Amino acid sequence: MLEQVRIVGLSLRIAGLLVAAVLAVGTVMIGVDLVGGGRGFDADDTFPTALISFLLPFAVWKNDRPFRPVFLWTLPVDRRQLALAKVFAGLVWLTAALTIFLAWLLALGLLAGVSPALTFMRVPFGATIATYLFGSALVVGLRYPLRWLLGAAGVFFLVGSLSQALESYSGVQSLLGSSDLYYATENARNTWQTLPGLARWALGTFLPLGAGLAALWPAASRHKENR
Amino acid sequence: MLVNLDPQDARPLYLQIMDEVRRAIVVGTLRAEDPLPSVRELAGELVVNPRTVSQAYQELEREGVIYVRRGQGTFVSPSVRRGAGERRSLAMAVAKRALLEARRNGIGAEELVTMIQKLAAREDE
Amino acid sequence: MSGLPESFAVTTHGLSMRYGKQTALDSVDLRIPEGAVYVLIGANGAGKSTAMKVLLNLEHPSAGRAEVFGLDTAGHGPRVRAQVGYMPESHEHPYGWMTAGRLIRHVAAHYPAWDHAYAGRLIEVLGVRVQRRVGTLSKGEKRRLQFVLALAHRPPLLLLDEPTDGFDPMVRNRTLAYLAEHLADTPTTVVIATHHIHEVESLADHVGVLSAGRLVAQMSRDELRRTVLRYRVEVPEGWEAPPELRTPGLRRSRGGREVQWTLIGEERDVTARLAAAGATVRDVTPLALEEAALALLAEGERLD
Numbered sequence: 173m174l175e176q177v178r179i180v181g182l183s184l185r186i187a188g189l190l191v192a193a194v195l196a197v198g199t200v201m202i203g204v205d206l207v208g209g210g211r212g213f214d215a216d217d218t219f220p221t222a223l224i225s226f227l228l229p230f231a232v233w234k235n236d237r238p239f240r241p242v243f244l245w246t247l248p249v250d251r252r253q254l255a256l257a258k259v260f261a262g263l264v265w266l267t268a269a270l271t272i273f274l275a276w277l278l279a280l281g282l283l284a285g286v287s288p289a290l291t292f293m294r295v296p297f298g299a300t301i302a303t304y305l306f307g308s309a310l311v312v313g314l315r316y317p318l319r320w321l322l323g324a325a326g327v328f329f330l331v332g333s334l335s336q337a338l339e340s341y342s343g344v345q346s347l348l349g350s351s352d353l354y355y356a357t358e359n360a361r362n363t364w365q366t367l368p369g370l371a372r373w374a375l376g377t378f379l380p381l382g383a384g385l386a387a388l389w390p391a392a393s394r395h396k397e398n399r
Numbered sequence: 400m401l402v403n404l405d406p407q408d409a410r411p412l413y414l415q416i417m418d419e420v421r422r423a424i425v426v427g428t429l430r431a432e433d434p435l436p437s438v439r440e441l442a443g444e445l446v447v448n449p450r451t452v453s454q455a456y457q458e459l460e461r462e463g464v465i466y467v468r469r470g471q472g473t474f475v476s477p478s479v480r481r482g483a484g485e486r487r488s489l490a491m492a493v494a495k496r497a498l499l500e501a502r503r504n505g506i507g508a509e510e511l512v513t514m515i516q517k518l519a520a521r522e523d524e
Numbered sequence: 525m526s527g528l529p530e531s532f533a534v535t536t537h538g539l540s541m542r543y544g545k546q547t548a549l550d551s552v553d554l555r556i557p558e559g560a561v562y563v564l565i566g567a568n569g570a571g572k573s574t575a576m577k578v579l580l581n582l583e584h585p586s587a588g589r590a591e592v593f594g595l596d597t598a599g600h601g602p603r604v605r606a607q608v609g610y611m612p613e614s615h616e617h618p619y620g621w622m623t624a625g626r627l628i629r630h631v632a633a634h635y636p637a638w639d640h641a642y643a644g645r646l647i648e649v650l651g652v653r654v655q656r657r658v659g660t661l662s663k664g665e666k667r668r669l670q671f672v673l674a675l676a677h678r679p680p681l682l683l684l685d686e687p688t689d690g691f692d693p694m695v696r697n698r699t700l701a702y703l704a705e706h707l708a709d710t711p712t713t714v715v716i717a718t719h720h721i722h723e724v725e726s727l728a729d730h731v732g733v734l735s736a737g738r739l740v741a742q743m744s745r746d747e748l749r750r751t752v753l754r755y756r757v758e759v760p761e762g763w764e765a766p767p768e769l770r771t772p773g774l775r776r777s778r779g780g781r782e783v784q785w786t787l788i789g790e791e792r793d794v795t796a797r798l799a800a801a802g803a804t805v806r807d808v809t810p811l812a813l814e815e816a817a818l819a820l821l822a823e824g825e826r827l828d
Contacts, residue, residue: 179619235619236618242618243619244618245582246582247631248602248634249602249634250602251601251602397600397601404726406725406812407809408810409809409810411745442707443701445704446700446704446726447704447726448727448728449707449708499807502807503756503807
């Protein structure tokens with residue numbers, strides 16, 4: 173609903189100001205660099221937009237914790253719809269921010285002589301929006317998202333350390349090396365590399381988006397009201 | 400018209416309101432054709448459920464003490480003239496309370512009546 | 525009374541709510557008639573706020589169900605909430621960064637029946653500064669704002685949780701007076717949860733008494749006036765109250781021949797019981813709402 177968009181936007185004012193400040197600082201830094209004869213920014217620079225957008229839902233839902241009897245749920249709207257409305261309200265502002273970011277990059281790119289198409293490709297729209305959706309699914313669907321996050325991080329850490337320890341055994345390495353899974357992922361990777369650029373971009377954008385939506389729907393459905 | 404409600408009174412609120420209106424009429428604060436406060440005003444003043452005030456007004460209307468003029472509000476009936484009927488019911492209420500109080504203090508009805516007459520006579524002097 | 529079946533604005537059936545080991549509500553059967561001003565009495569933590577939250581489907585009950593205007597609260601949450609004005613107990617609002625005016629517009633956007641003119645008048649008479657951020661308002665102002673938000677769309681059901689809590693003393697009575705006037709303009713059923721019982725003395729026409737989650741008593745004010753009375757009796761020397769008359773609050777004069785306490789039941793029945801026990805009734809007085817509620821609470825606990 174439109175009202176949610178406005179409200180979420182208002183609540184994120186401060187975050188927006190922060191981003192604007194960062195952009196301003198960035199502009200100044202790159203400008204100084206350019207003037208001094210440097211390239212401005214490299215073609216290989218990556219931007220952690222996906223990480224920021226993953227954390228964004230925590231800011232959006234800071235004041236309306238979904239599993240407590242908060243004000244938001246006293247409104248006469250079905251709660252699943254309301255949760256989705258709030259998520260998409262955040263998405264609207266995220267897209268706006270991404271667009272501004274892209275425009276800024278394009279402007280700088282033109283100044284530095286980088287082609288617009290290249291710049292466009294480098295802003296990971298799909299991944300950014302997908303991580304926002306995943307983050308939203310976490311916040312909306314889990315009573316204690318932080319615990320799950322820490323738990324998942326812990327698991328990753330454990331698995332990582334474990335596999336590192338295991339890799340030091342050459343026998344295990346050859347075992348892993350001959351597994352079908354390894355070949356399967358190899359094949360996938362090869363196929364991936366051979367796709368034409370646009371197809372790759374489309375797949376890389378819409379697949380995560382779909383996955384994000386698929387995660388969001390059951391998360392929001394935890395709040396639906398017809399029993 | 401000033402209305403006071405007594406929480407210790409055993410009577411339902413609407414009856415208390417009715418008696419207060421009757422009291423005002425008998426005492427002369429309210430005369431024939433005088434306007435009564437609206438249900439809304441009285442409810443707000445007494446912090447009482449307006450339905451209670453409505454009930455009181457309806458009963459008074461049924462008894463002919465007050466009447467409703469369309470679009471203008473509630474008024475005291477023209478036929479009310481510090482009537483004996485009102486005075487009688489008020490007197491009864493006062494007497495009842497006095498008897499109750501007396502009994503609580505162990506004083507009989509006759510003794511009470513004698514004392515009242517004595518006091519009234521003294522006041523006239 | 526009239527014998528006609530009343531239509532109930534709120535009914536609950538065996539409503540129970542448990543948080544781990546704690547029981548907030550224990551098989552509660554609320555019956556709140558339409559148009560009543562129903563006062564829910566109980567100590568803090570007795571379950572009053574929980575009951576309201578269940579009605580709004582803000583909490584799922586552990587057992588039982590609730591109906592508002594015939595609609596099941598769990599199945600028709602949005603429809604029920606559209607007909608309810610809620611004033612929560614806590615004055616803290618999550619959107620503290622918003623101005624009061626913006627918050628009002630935000631809430632108003634969700635209720636088609638919002639009366640903007642009325643909201644404006646209430647804001648003015650209650651003295652809420654709309655240009656200030658909600659977080660910077662005084663506690664009393666925040667609660668007055670919540671009061672306005674509950675009343676402004678003229679809902680058929682008002683759930684007010686401690687409506688005078690946090691109010692400055694001068695404003696308390698005025699707010700209840702505005703509530704009374706609101707009732708005159710809009711047919712409303714009101715449920716007030718409060719432990720400031722004396723304030724709603726004249727406004728309440730029904731009471732429900734909660735003790736540790738159980739509804740120990742539920743009746744109209746008329747019935748309360750008839751059945752919860754203070755008896756002063758004269759008893760012979762060495763008189764002992766029989767077990768069923770041994771309610772708490774029993775006061776005995778030093779000589780032991782006069783006993784006073786609150787008993788629950790129709791006056792005729794109680795007088796007969798007292799006579800049978802050898803006591804002569806001197807005097808029967810009705811009680812103010814607060815004292816009556818305390819007596820009912822004590823009785824409820826005694827019967828456990």
